[in-house]
Amino acid sequence: MAKVLNSEEVDTGLAQLKGWVLRGNEIEKRYEFNDFREAIAFVNAVADEAEKVDHHPDITINYNKVLLALSTHNAGGLTEKDFGLARDIDFI
Amino acid sequence: MAKVLNSEEVDTGLAQLKGWVLRGNEIEKRYEFNDFREAIAFVNAVADEAEKVDHHPDITINYNKVLLALSTHNAGGLTEKDFGLARDIDFI
Numbered sequence: 001m002a003k004v005l006n007s008e009e010v011d012t013g014l015a016q017l018k019g020w021v022l023r024g025n026e027i028e029k030r031y032e033f034n035d036f037r038e039a040i041a042f043v044n045a046v047a048d049e050a051e052k053v054d055h056h057p058d059i060t061i062n063y064n065k066v067l068l069a070l071s072t073h074n075a076g077g078l079t080e081k082d083f084g085l086a087r088d089i090d091f092i
Numbered sequence: 093m094a095k096v097l098n099s100e101e102v103d104t105g106l107a108q109l110k111g112w113v114l115r116g117n118e119i120e121k122r123y124e125f126n127d128f129r130e131a132i133a134f135v136n137a138v139a140d141e142a143e144k145v146d147h148h149p150d151i152t153i154n155y156n157k158v159l160l161a162l163s164t165h166n167a168g169g170l171t172e173k174d175f176g177l178a179r180d181i182d183f184i
Contacts, residue, residue, distance in 0.1 A: 036139070036142065036143065036148050037139075037143060040135075040136065040139045043132075043135070043153075044132065044136070047128070047129075047132045050128065051128065051129060056128050056155050058152070058153065058154050059151075059152070059153040060150070060151070060152045060153075061135075061150065061151040061152075061153075062150050063148050
């Protein structure tokens, strides 16, 4: 099982990302697109990355806004799997 | 603008749906699929129906679980647009 990161490791991980913030045991990022269709296209791109690494963000879609939240639930906190996927998503 | 339905009309609308419940000013339905990929496929089918009628549910995806919530925000409540789209979604 992936190791839960300590707060220093979390800070280091966040510094390598664009626009992700820590909220409790999760890191999250908010996106705003031109419309619903663009939001759905982005969600599909995220889904492809998620399937590649078998790690899946919680996804909330409100018309043109998307919220992604990452945590490693079975480890009970943030792990390198979350930061790895967040970096992949930042490259979409 | 679509007319906000009264509580009797909302009850009548809900009776024509499968598994939708009233929560505040919204109707919502929870789905559970075998895995994330099936959940995403369903969300894409919902998105197609939503685009057809230019009315869009709020969508939350947690791995294999999907929550849809419908309300007509610019009318300030539930309208026939919500029940029409919910019926369309029930036919997916």
